[in-house]
Amino acid sequence: MxxxxxxxxxxxxxxxxxxxxxxxxxxxxxxxxxxxxxxxxxxxxxxxxxxxxxxxxxxxxxxxxxxxxxxxxxxxxxxxxxxVPAPFWDSWAPQKGTQAPSLSDIFWPSAGAFAAMAILGKIDQILAPKGISMTIAPLGAVCAVLFATPSAPGARKYNLFMAQIGCAAIGVIAFTVFGPGWLARSSGLAAAIAFMICTRAVHPPAAGLPLLFIDAPKLHRLNFWYALFPGAAACILLCLIQEMVCYLKDNFKF
Known part of the structure; x- marks a missing residue:
């Protein structure tokens, strides 16, 4: 003292x-x-x-x-x-003060993700003769954001569609300017992050869209249509499923 x-x-x-x-x-x-x-x-x-x-x-x-x-x-x-800034090691532990999720809080988001991928898989069967697909890896991350953390900033509809459309277009531009390779990937990712920050539309799954376009030859022929398909188009379906998941979580608890 x-x-x-x-x-x-x-x-x-x-x-x-x-x-x-x-x-x-x-x-x-x-x-x-x-x-x-x-x-x-x-x-x-x-x-x-x-x-x-x-x-x-x-x-x-x-x-x-x-x-x-x-x-x-x-x-x-x-x-x-x-x-007050938390000690460094706090980020390695579960968040304090949060209750353990109930069974319904686990079941409904998981069921929503299953339904989303099942529907997109059926659409893929229809689109298969055209050589294109609706099921792309970033949509799995979108499901996690929309269904598991619907109140997070990344789940806002503005963030979702602005980032999906803008980052996909940036991927097309990066490929057009630099061609395939590390320079296109790095510049495309950097530009996508800068775009999301400038537009206040941070949506982490969208950062993978430029890399996906650059490394997937089957998507190259879409050109700037890639900004709307498959990412933005599939997100319309995911948003509808999200509304159902949120309703079920709020009204059918177990």
């Missing part, structure tokens, strides 16, 4: 007109804030407190935030974990 009292002292009252310290890091209802003047000696000691993972007397962890020449120490409770 002697070192802690030497380092940390309550901050001066801040007027309501002053900008917030950092709304992403501090929630005043569940955090205690201390500060120390930013001279070299005390800054090193404050950094030592946070780097060692020391906790306050009530079990809260110290983290440091710098503002206008002052180093502030934030003692945040575990309930505000979303506001």
């Amino acid at each position: 002697g070192l802690q009292n030497y380092l940390l002292k309550p901050p001066a009252p801040v007027s309501s007109s002053a900008p917030p310290l950092n709304s992403q890091l501090i929630v005043h209802s569940c955090s205690n804030i201390y500060s120390c003047k930013s001279n070299k000696k005390q800054t090193k000691l404050c950094n030592l407190v946070t780097s060692l993972g020391l906790h306050s007397h009530d079990g809260k962890r110290f983290t440091s935030v710098r503002r206008k020449g002052e180093l502030r120490i934030v003692a945040s409770s575990s309930s505000s974990s979303s506001n």
Whole structure:
């Protein structure tokens, strides 16, 4: 306590007109804030407190935030974990505070994925004489996003169709400019990610569409029709199945 009292002292009252310290890091209802003047000696000691993972007397962890020449120490409770960067190893464990899924939460998304691939397989049989297919690998990832995490940003219809159409077109352009090979793959993937970020339509499965087009000779003859078929066209069917899966999950629990 002697070192802690030497380092940390309550901050001066801040007027309501002053900008917030950092709304992403501090929630005043569940955090205690201390500060120390930013001279070299005390800054090193404050950094030592946070780097060692020391906790306050009530079990809260110290983290440091710098503002206008002052180093502030934030003692945040575990309930505000979303506001404080988690330790590196936390990403290797299941998310805390989530309940185990029920049997219906597992069954309905899995059944939806089975139905989606079965329907697309039947469509493939019809399209087989033309040498094209509706069942492509990225659609498996689309099923996982739409059925297992329907509330995730990647499952938004805007993200889904904007990314599917845009990334597929980028794959065609990359192949046209660079031909088959590593340069087309790398530039196509980079451009697809940049496109999704710029349009705020991040949909991870769509990143595989440029690679699929470049490495699949049977798709080359589609040219820019590849932007609509098979990815975007199949996603219409998957969105319809998603609505059924969500309805069944909400109304038929077991």
